[in-house]
Amino acid sequence: MADSRHLIPQARALYAQGLPIDDVAAACGVSASTIYRWKTDDVRDWEAAREDYRAHDPRAVMHSVEAVLADIAGRHDWAREQPNAYADAVHKLSTVRDRLRAEFGDLTTVMGVLSDFAAWAADEATDEQRAALLRLSEGYLDHLKRSYS
Helix, strand or coil, X not given: CHXXXXXXXXXXXXXXXXXXXXXXXXXXXXXXXXXXXXXXXXXXXXXXXXXXXXXXXXXXXXXXXXXXXXXXXXXXXXHHHCHHHHHHHHHHHHHHXXXXXXXXXXXXXXXXXXXXXXXXXXXXXXXXXXXXXXXXXXXXXXXXXXXXX
């Protein structure tokens, strides 16, 4: 599909955001094999772009910190054997998590949830429900702008 090569930047961006190849292909209107070929032939590293996007995505960073914190919290053997080191690690990670929450703010979380909800509603809601949701969303977005400005 030589005519579709203009879609490569869009495909790369979607892939960087974490979409699977099949979903990228569907969004671009090409086959998965075309996406694989673009990914292989592109001088830009798609995997590096994905890692870079993930490293700067506040939800992904928070998820990583919380996963490490949960892992440490679940290590009861360490808590019994080295209680001071365990408490220090939990405290430090909790502090990092709290700083990240303050830095990213609740707006990032809200927008992530709204994006996920919008994607779900696009697939599941009726036309009438989507119209009502759109009206409500516009009012809610105005509310968020006032709250976070």
